[in-house]
Amino acid sequence: MQRICFTLQVRPDRLExxxxxxxxxxxxxxxxxxxxxxxxxxxxxxxxxxxxxxxxADDFAAAQAxxxxxxxxxxxxxxxxGFFVDTxxxxxxxxxxxxxxxxxLARLDDSEGPRESMWPSV
Numbered sequence: 001m002q003r004i005c006f007t008l009q010v011r012p013d014r015l016e017x018x019x020x021x022x023x024x025x026x027x028x029x030x031x032x033x034x035x036x037x038x039x040x041x042x043x044x045x046x047x048x049x050x051x052x053x054x055x056x057a058d059d060f061a062a063a064q065a066x067x068x069x070x071x072x073x074x075x076x077x078x079x080x081x082g083f084f085v086d087t088x089x090x091x092x093x094x095x096x097x098x099x100x101x102x103x104x105l106a107r108l109d110d111s112e113g114p115r116e117s118m119w120p121s122v
Contacts, residue, residue, distance in 0.1 A: 002060050005095045009085040010049040018083050019045065028072040036066035049085070060094070 010018050022043060033041060041055040057063040067073045 002057050003097055003100065004053075004055050004057060004060050005097070006053045006092065007095065008051045008053070008087060008092070010045065010051050010083055011085055012049050014083045015045070015047075015049060021080070026072070026076070029076045032067060032070040032072040036070065037063035038067065 037057050037059070039056045042053070044052040044054075046052075
């Protein structure tokens with residue numbers, strides 16, 4: 001399983017329309033995402049247009065390729081192209097994950113035994 005995070009920049013003059021379009025994504029696009037392996041997909045938009053996307057996929061490259069082959073995705077991408085500030089291929093690459101709580105907890109040595117909480121009981 002891969003956790004994927006990426007950023008894009010939405011044009012400031014298109015923020016409200018971007019929000020409106022994502023409040024009512026078409027059913028065929030929603031199904032295309034789900035059917036091609038995009039899970040737990042969320043988008044977060046900051047007031048300056050910074051867009052952060054997060055998703056989980058078994059194989060992100062395969063999920064991207066499968067989605068790109070759908071007619072729903074082709075229509076959606078074409079309709080959304082004008083919303084973004086010009087970006088390079090480097091800008092579109094997923095970010096490197098440098099910390100994940102559950103992964104680190106799973107790696108803790110069991111020989112440490114139970115630990116006392118640093119927080120007082122309520």
